[in-house]
Amino acid sequence: MSDVCIVGIGIHRFGRTDGVSGVEQGVHAVRAALADAGVEWPQVQFAYGASDAAGNPDTMVEHLGLTGVQFINVRNGCAAGGSALFSAQMAIKSGEFDLGIAVGFDKHPRGAFNALPAEYNLPDWYGDAGYMITTQFFANKITRYMHLHGISRTTLGRVAEKAFRNAVHAPHAWRRQPVALDEILDGAMVSDPYSKYMFCSPAEGGVALVLASEKRARELGKPLVRLKAATMRTRPPGSFEVFAPCIDIGGGTATATRIASRDAFTLAGIGPADIAVAQLQDTEAGAEIMHMAENGFCADGEQEQWLAEGRTEIGGALPVNTDGGCLACGEPIGASGLRQVYENVVQLRGDGAGRQVPGAPKTAYSHVYGAPGVSAVTILER
């Protein structure tokens, strides 16, 4: 079977853009991606669009042109963007189409997400009593992990410090000022052990990718960035997820990420040691730490040494979150997973400028994780 290639990328900068709707940010990204690919909207045969809270993606045809294009909306929690991309590559792999787009955008209100119990099959008392809080879950999860695997709070701080430092060189990032490690560690506490600098914020942004069959990509004359694997998986038994009134005894280590990652490596026919650059879900600083292990890049506990030695810095053995990740870009749910793939294409093309991974990387990995226990992984090769 021929590979699916990413032939165009576009992004609307993340953060806060008052007066521009989520859909408009998605449209901006699509236009940029089309221009990058050198194709016109009427040539696009299909689209998958992801948004969690900013309206129906297919309404963007009003802006892009009423060509009658097939346009399918995807709403799949934090894996919405990854699911859109998975679906788009399937449409090409099947032979049904040879040119289409995956687009994701979102626009969330300021502050923490305020989820309601009924949306998650939970009784009202759970929200009434103050448990319906994502930050509480993330903090509980990392506290347990730090206890089991000897991860220090300084290491969490180093993750955030790296994110803001990398974002200085990423024009699409939101928080682009370096923050000193001490300031991160001494920042206002949100949910121990996390200070405000160690959590990402709900935000806004849009990303679009143009996908093509290998044959079509060659005709377009674009450098071939191949989508070697795209997986989306849900949680296994005994996992520990957001909004969990209970966890099975012995649970808390099996995750959707481990399944999505394992299956993506199998599809791509390579292993973690073959990856040159990785974008890993960093909803909070500890998530990046845990996801390094869950995706197979190191053993539990080795992160302490990895961060101390700078192995995940842009010049390190495995650069992680080269554009500052969610910590620096914020998290517009529908767009977040596609931002990671955007960044990986930038890196594989060698267009990263101040944040470019040296040595002409040939493989790139992306991973999202979120409620209600979903994960999506991609592996790119050039």
Added chain:
Amino acid sequence: MRAIAPGLFTDEPQPRLVGGRHRDSGRIVFPCPPGNDYEPHPLRRDGTLWSWTIQRYRPKSPPYAGPEAFAPWPVGYVELAGETIVEARLANVAFADVHIGMPLELTFIPLDPAAAEPVMIHAFQPAGARA
């Protein structure tokens, strides 16, 4: 005692949390889900701390139904041996003394300490602690 929800606690001098036991697999969960797959199963009152954090900001309302006045509270997961690990606030303990593995026992605290007839929620406190 005015419980935050009916059927969440047993009606006895020392109330217990009402979990659910899966009729086929025996898996125990909290709270007891609606429907016929699970039967109510009162949970043991003693446990050990599995993980924890401090809630440092007032949760958004809705859904939070507590008072406007806010003071940070510890909240974590408590392992009930042989049953399940339940999420619960911690009470009657200094933040600096909270640690994984500490022995705990079930207690009940008001959602709004200033209310005349407060709604009660479950919490765990250090074993042998007194309010």
